[in-house]
Amino acid sequence: MTVHDPESGADGLRADVYRLLALTLAAPPGADLLALLGGLSGDATPIGRAFDDLAARARGTDPQAVEREFNALFIGVVQGELVPYASYYRTGFLTDRPLSALRADLQALGLERAPGVSEPEDHIAALCDVMAVLIREGADPAVQRHMLDSHLMPWAGRFFQDLEGAETAGLYRPVGTIGRLFLEIEREALNRQTDQLEEADA
Structure with a gap:
């Protein structure tokens, strides 16, 4: 099976989205990350509009308010x-x-929790970070699919939907939208990839 090219545009974008989700969900964004988020721009697609919403909210808040929200x-x-x-x-x-x-599964992949990190590995931010690492390192698509199917797809969509509707969510409301829509895109892409592999093997 061919290995993903981590330098390709599609995979680079996937890794970037996973990394953005990991950074925003691991800890409250500081000034530097808020500035980065505020510079994002989307397109007319639903996920593109969510990125625009996130950028606008990031420009209209500050680290102290985001920490309280987090x-x-x-x-x-x-x-x-x-x-x-x-x-x-x-x-x-x-x-x-x-x-x-x-x-x-992480042990089999040679991945382990970073020193000083106390959060269990099944935290949503940690799982998004694992996906970003796998994509950046050009992991086999089968490995990526296993991680998604086994550890993200069974629950992360519900989490992101809950985040969208959370009473205290401000900046994090579009983060929830981005996460939910992105996982839907990931599922569709992996299904197409599986169909293509099955056709090639037929």
Whole structure:
């Protein structure tokens, strides 16, 4: 099976979107990231309009306001409005079976949690970062599909939809839209790729 060319335009864009999602969901964006987000521009497609919305919101806020929003969404006094972990969305419990399965797959790929990182590997930001790394390194499409099908597709769409509708979401509302639409695009692309491979093998 051919390996993805990480320098190709399509794969480079995919990696960039995953990386953007990872950065915004791992921690509240500081001034530099807000400036980067504020410079984004989209097109007339639904996801393009979501990027425009994100850029406008980034230009109209500041790091302190975004930190308050992030804390309300994901941390809270006891728990944030959303719990951004695969295990929680899939089983209702933290550090459950989905995390164990993910850790086994990451170990097989030679990937491990960075030193000093305390968040479990099934955090949405960590999974988006893993996808960005796999794409940038030109991982086999079958590996990418396995990660998506096994660890993102079963729950991440619901998470992003919840983020879109979260009561405390401001800057993060279009982040949810981008994530939801991007995963739909990823699913369609992978399905087309599978069909092409099956036709080639026939």
